[in-house]
Amino acid sequence: MKLLQKYSAYFFPSLIVFLVIFYLRNILFPNTNQIAFGGDLLTQFYFWKGYLVESLRSGTIPFWNPYLFSGIPFLAHPSTAFFYPATLLYMLLPLNLSFSIVYFIHLVIAGWGTYILTRKYADKFSAFWAGTLCVFSGYFASRIYAGHVDLLTTSVWIPWVIISFKEITDVFTFKNMLKALLFLSMMILAGYMAYVVFTMEFVAFFVVFNMIRTKLWKHPKSIFGLVLPIFTVIILSLGITASQWLPTWQLTRESIRGKGLPYELASWGSLPITSLKLFFDPFDKTQLNKISYGLLGGKAPNAFDHYSGGFPVILIIIFGFISLISYKTNLKFRKMFLLPVDFWLYLIFLIYSSLIAFGNNLTPNFHAILYNITPFYKYIRIPIQHLVFPVFLIPVMAGMVLSKFKNDSIKLIIGIACLFQLFTYGNQYIYLTQVPDVGYDKNLIKILSKQDELTRVLPNFRVVSPVLIAMDFNATSKYKIQSTGGYDPVILNSYYYLIDVLNGNKKSSIYSYNVEIPPLKFSPEIFNHLNIRYILNEKWNDQEFQNKYKKLLDNSLYSLYENKTFLPRFYLVNGIEDWSGSPYPDMLSSVMQREKILVNTKKYNINKELTDCFDNSSGYIQVITYEPNRIILNVSTKCDTLLTGIENNYPGWRAKIDKVNTKIITGNFTQRTILVPKGVHTIEFYYQPIIYLIGILISVISGLICLLVYLKYNHSNKFIMLKK
Numbered sequence: 001m002k003l004l005q006k007y008s009a010y011f012f013p014s015l016i017v018f019l020v021i022f023y024l025r026n027i028l029f030p031n032t033n034q035i036a037f038g039g040d041l042l043t044q045f046y047f048w049k050g051y052l053v054e055s056l057r058s059g060t061i062p063f064w065n066p067y068l069f070s071g072i073p074f075l076a077h078p079s080t081a082f083f084y085p086a087t088l089l090y091m092l093l094p095l096n097l098s099f100s101i102v103y104f105i106h107l108v109i110a111g112w113g114t115y116i117l118t119r120k121y122a123d124k125f126s127a128f129w130a131g132t133l134c135v136f137s138g139y140f141a142s143r144i145y146a147g148h149v150d151l152l153t154t155s156v157w158i159p160w161v162i163i164s165f166k167e168i169t170d171v172f173t174f175k176n177m178l179k180a181l182l183f184l185s186m187m188i189l190a191g192y193m194a195y196v197v198f199t200m201e202f203v204a205f206f207v208v209f210n211m212i213r214t215k216l217w218k219h220p221k222s223i224f225g226l227v228l229p230i231f232t233v234i235i236l237s238l239g240i241t242a243s244q245w246l247p248t249w250q251l252t253r254e255s256i257r258g259k260g261l262p263y264e265l266a267s268w269g270s271l272p273i274t275s276l277k278l279f280f281d282p283f284d285k286t287q288l289n290k291i292s293y294g295l296l297g298g299k300a301p302n303a304f305d306h307y308s309g310g311f312p313v314i315l316i317i318i319f320g321f322i323s324l325i326s327y328k329t330n331l332k333f334r335k336m337f338l339l340p341v342d343f344w345l346y347l348i349f350l351i352y353s354s355l356i357a358f359g360n361n362l363t364p365n366f367h368a369i370l371y372n373i374t375p376f377y378k379y380i381r382i383p384i385q386h387l388v389f390p391v392f393l394i395p396v397m398a399g400m401v402l403s404k405f406k407n408d409s410i411k412l413i414i415g416i417a418c419l420f421q422l423f424t425y426g427n428q429y430i431y432l433t434q435v436p437d438v439g440y441d442k443n444l445i446k447i448l449s450k451q452d453e454l455t456r457v458l459p460n461f462r463v464v465s466p467v468l469i470a471m472d473f474n475a476t477s478k479y480k481i482q483s484t485g486g487y488d489p490v491i492l493n494s495y496y497y498l499i500d501v502l503n504g505n506k507k508s509s510i511y512s513y514n515v516e517i518p519p520l521k522f523s524p525e526i527f528n529h530l531n532i533r534y535i536l537n538e539k540w541n542d543q544e545f546q547n548k549y550k551k552l553l554d555n556s557l558y559s560l561y562e563n564k565t566f567l568p569r570f571y572l573v574n575g576i577e578d579w580s581g582s583p584y585p586d587m588l589s590s591v592m593q594r595e596k597i598l599v600n601t602k603k604y605n606i607n608k609e610l611t612d613c614f615d616n617s618s619g620y621i622q623v624i625t626y627e628p629n630r631i632i633l634n635v636s637t638k639c640d641t642l643l644t645g646i647e648n649n650y651p652g653w654r655a656k657i658d659k660v661n662t663k664i665i666t667g668n669f670t671q672r673t674i675l676v677p678k679g680v681h682t683i684e685f686y687y688q689p690i691i692y693l694i695g696i697l698i699s700v701i702s703g704l705i706c707l708l709v710y711l712k713y714n715h716s717n718k719f720i721m722l723k724k
Contacts (some may be wrong), residue, residue, distance in 0.1 A: 012128040016111040019132055020104060023423075026431050027100050027144075035096040036103065037433040038147025039297045043463075043487055045099070045149045046436055047474040048079055049090045054478075055628070056091065063652070064628045064687045067477045068486035069495055069517065070456065070530070070670075071648040074628075076247035076689075077490060079150045081191035083244040086153060096435055103144055106156045110392075111135040113159030118396045120166070121340040122403030129415035130399030134159075136419055138282060138307030139391040141426030142295055146305070150192040151388075157187035159392050161199055165206065168229040174710060177233060181706065184237040189244055194380045195388060202349055202389065203230060209345045239702025246695035252379060254650065255490045256510055260378025265514060266371055269293035269382030270359025278304035279313050282425060293382055300428045306387035307425055311418045312398035319401045320347060336404050343400050346393040353390065359383035381489075437478065441470040444553060444560060448481045448534055454569040454623060455533035456482045456646075460541070463487050463516050467538055467558045473516070484530055489515045494670035495648050501669065502526050506584050524548060525592040528567045531646045535561040570621045570645035572637055572676075573597045573667075576606065597644055597667040604665040606675070624682075631685040637678055644673040652689030657681050 021028065027036040035046070051074065055062035065074035074080060081087050086105065090098045115131030122130070143152040164180035188196055207226060238245070252258065260266075275287040282304035288294055294302045323337040359367040371377040398418070402411050448457055448471075457476070461467045473487040499517045500509055509518040520526060522544045527535070534552075537545055537559050545551075549561035575596035579585055591598060599606060619641065625632035635643060649672040655664050657674070658681050667673035672685060 009124075012124050012131070013112055013115060015128065016115060016131050016135065017108055020107045020111060020135055023136060023426070024100065024104055024107070024430060028104060030096050030100060030432050032094070032096070033435050033438050034432040035435045036100055036144060037298055037431050038099075038144055038149070041099060041147030041149060042433070042436045043147070043468070043472050044474055045079065045147060046095065047472070047477050048074075048077070049087075049098070050095055051477040052080060052082070052087075053090050053095065060628060062628060063689055063692075065477060066626075066628050066647075067480060067482050068474065068488065069491055069648070070482075070484055070646055071650075072486070072488075072490075072492055072495075073247070073251050073650060073652075073689075076251040076691075077488075078191045078193060078248045078252075081150065081153070081189060081244070083241070084153070084186070084189040084191065086190075099149065102149070102153065106153050107135050107140060110140070110156035110159070113156065113163065114392055114395050117159045117163050117392075118399035120163070121342065121396070122399045125408055125411055126399045126402040129402055129411065129418070130395040132415070133309065133312055133395035133398060133418055133422065134392055136422035136426060137309065137391050137395070138303065138305060138422065138425045139388065141429040142303070142305035142307075145295055145298060145300060145429035150190065151195070154187055154190035154192035154195045155388050155391070157183055157190065158195070158199055158389070159396070161187060162202070162206075162392075165203055165230060165233070168233060169206075169210070169226055172229040177229065178706070178710075180229075180233040181237055181240065184233060185241050188237060188241040191244075191248075193245070193248070194376075194385060197376045197380070198353075198386060198388065200234070201352075203234075205349050205352065206345065209348070213341060236702050236706060239698050240706075242698035242702070243692065243695035246698070247689065247691045250651065250691050251490060254492055254494070256493050256496050256514065257379045257490065258493050260375075261381060261514070262511065263368065263371055264511060266378065266381055267359045267367060267383060269384050270361050270367070271354075271357040271384045271387070272361045273358055275304075276354075279307065280310040282307035291384070293384060295429070298429075303425065303429075306384065306390065307422075308390055308394040309418050309422045309425075311414070311421055312394050315401045315414070316347075316394065316397045319404070339400055339404075343397055346397055350390055350393055353386040356386045357384045436472060437475060439469065440472075440475065441553075441555075444470055444536070445479055445481075447552060447560065448476075448536075449479050451481075451533070454482070454531070454626060455566055456484050456531050457534040457536060458520065458527065458530075458532045459483060459485045460519065460535055460537045461558075462519070465538055467536065470558055471536070484520070484532060485517055487515055491515075491517060492648055492650065492670065494666070498669045501584055501588065502530075524563075524565065527563055528565050529592050529594070529646070531566055531569045533563055533566045535563060537561060567594065568621065569647070570623070570633060570643065572619045572621065572635075573642045573644060574639070576601065576642070578602075579669075591668055597642060597671070597673065598669065599665060599667050599673070604663075606665070629687040633683040633685075634680070635676055635683050636680045637676060639678045641676055641678075642667065642673055643676045643683060644668070644671045647672045647685075649673075650687075652691065653685060653687050656684045656686075659684075 030036070051065060052062055062074045065072055075082050086102055089101055093101060111131040111134055114134040115127045118127035118130035140152065160183040164176065164183050167176045168180050187199065207230065210226060269292055272287070272290040275290055277284055278287050283301060288302055288304065295305050296302055319337060319339065320343070323339050326337050355362065355366045356370065359365065367383045402414060405411050459473055463473065473485055476483040496517055499520065503518055503521050505518070512518070535545060535549060539556060539558055542559050545559065545561050549563055551559055552562050553560040571594050573594060573596060577596045577598050578601045579598040580600055580602060585598065619637040622634040624634055644667050648670050649664060649666045653664055653672055655662050655674050657676065662674050665673050676683070
C-alpha cells in the first residue's frame, strides 16, 4: 500500500473524477426528455435558465421578465448568475444535459478543493479519502435531489477560499492574491450570497484564531500584515463582481425581503438540539419531524440533508478528545494524537455553526443575536444552512486523523467504510425524471399561449398544488404566458403590497406566503382590474367560478375559466387620490373602477386637479410593440391625463413621449404611470437599468487595479506583506 504514496500528483485527483462519474452515473447522460430529478430544478431553474438561453439566442438581453408577477427583474435575480462562467454551459448544451454537466463539474471542484486543503495537513492517500468523503456527503446528494443548483455551485468554492486565504496570510504575493481573488469572485458570482456571508464569518474566525495563537496583539505591524491581505482581496473581489451583485442587491432591497424578514421567518428551519442524532442516523423520523425544513417532494425518503457520515464524526471526536487530554503529557503515544493547529480552528467553527443552526431552539439564541446586530441575517432564512461548513471541514479533519495511521491498509478499510455509509445515503437521491414540460396539459398550454391581446392568467392555487402537474407557475416564462403569480422568494414588495391591499388585508401576509403572492380573493372587480382573462383554478375550489365565468377546460385537477369582462392592460386616468404611504389604505373602489389612481403627490409634486376634462371617453390607447424590455403605445387624449397600466414600476424603467424623455411615477403602489399632454402621441417605455453600467464600471476599475499591480510586481519580490 505504500506504493500509493508514490503515485503522481495527478493520480488521486483523477481518481476523484472517476468516482464523481460513478456517483452521478444515473444522471450524467439523460435522453432528450429526461433530466436530473430536483424539486427546485424542475419548478424554477429549468424555466429560469431556459428563459435566459432563449432570450439571448433571440438577441435580447433579458433584463426584465414580464411573464411572472406582472413583471419582475430577471437578470438581477441571484439564481440567474449571468456572469458566472458555468452559465455558459446552458447556452452550449441542451438544457436538460447542462444541469448534469454542471453538477459533475462542481462536484469535481468540491472534491479537488477538499483534497488540496487536506494535503496541507496530511499525506496524499488521507487527502484523497477526505476529497471523496466531501463528494459523497449527503449534502451534495440532497442538493441535487432538492434541485438547489445555486447552493451547490456556490458551496463548492468554500475549500478553495480557505486554501487561498491561508496562502495570502502566509506569503502575500501577487500570485497568491490572484488565486484568492479568483476563488472568492467565483463564489460570489455563483449566486448564493448567504454562503458568502458564512464564509466571511469563517475568515473572521481565521483572523482572530491566528492573532490569538501567535500573540499578534503584541506586534501591531504583524496584525496589519495579517489583516491587510484579507481586506484587500475581499474589497477587490467585491469590486470585480459588482456587475452581478450590485443589481442583485438592488432587487433584494426592492423585494419582500427589502426590510428584512420577520424573525419568525428568518428562524424557520432551526435545528432542535436533540436532532444532533441525525449526524449519525439521517433517517431518524422522530428527529426529522422536529425540523420544519427537509427533503420532501420526490420518491426518496426524507432525510437529514447535511449528513456527513457517522464514522468520520466518531473519528474526529475520539481523536480530538484524546489529543486534548494528552496535550501536556509525556505518554509515548502522544505524538500519534497530536493534530495540526488548524484542527482546533475548524472544530471551533463547527461548534459555532451548530450553535447558529440551533436558532430559536437554543437559549441563548445566538442566531437571534446575529439577526439583530448583522444586517445580512435579516435576509437569510433557515439557520440549519450554517451546517454547510461541516460538509467540507469534517472530511478535512477526518483526513488529518487518517494521516495519523501509518498503515495504509487501515486507512483503506476506514475510508471504504465511510464511503459505503455515504453512498448508501446518497445513491437513492440521484436519478432521472422526465423534463417538466413533457407532461404538461397541451390543451391548456395551447389556449393560454394563443392570446389575441395583452391579458394575464391567474394561477389560483398554491405552490404545493397538484395543478402544477398540468403547468408549473414558472412555466409561463417558457410559453410567453403573462401571469399574475409565480414561485420565487424574491417578489417585488410593491406588487406584493398591492395584492395584500386588493385582498383587504390590514397587515402583511408574508408570514404565510413568502415564495408566492397571497391568493387573490374571489372578486370580479379585482380580476378585471388586473387584466386577468383566464383563471386556472383548483377543482375543489370551483363553486364561485362556475356561476360567473365560462369554463373552457375541466378535469379532475383543475378548471380553466375565461373572464370576458377583463379591463385593458393600459388605461387613462384623470383623477388622483393622494396616498402618502400610510399602510393598507381603504381607497380601492375608485381604483377598481379606474376613475382615480393612488399617488404620493408630495413625493412626485403632482397636483390633485389635473384638468377640467372629466370625460375621457374619446381617448384611446393602441399597443404597437410589446417586448420584455420595451413597450410602444399610440395614445390619443383630448386633455392632460395620466397614462398607467398593470405593469410593475422598478428603477431602470424609463419613458419617452414623442421621443422626448418624461418622468415615470408610481401609481397604485406599483404601476408605471406618466403624465400625458392632450393630443396624439407615441409613448415608449423601455427598461435601461443604469445599475448595470455602474456595476460594470466598478468591475472594470477593479480589474484595471489588478492589472496595474500585476505589471508592477509580477517579476518583483517587493509584493510580500507577510511571510512566516
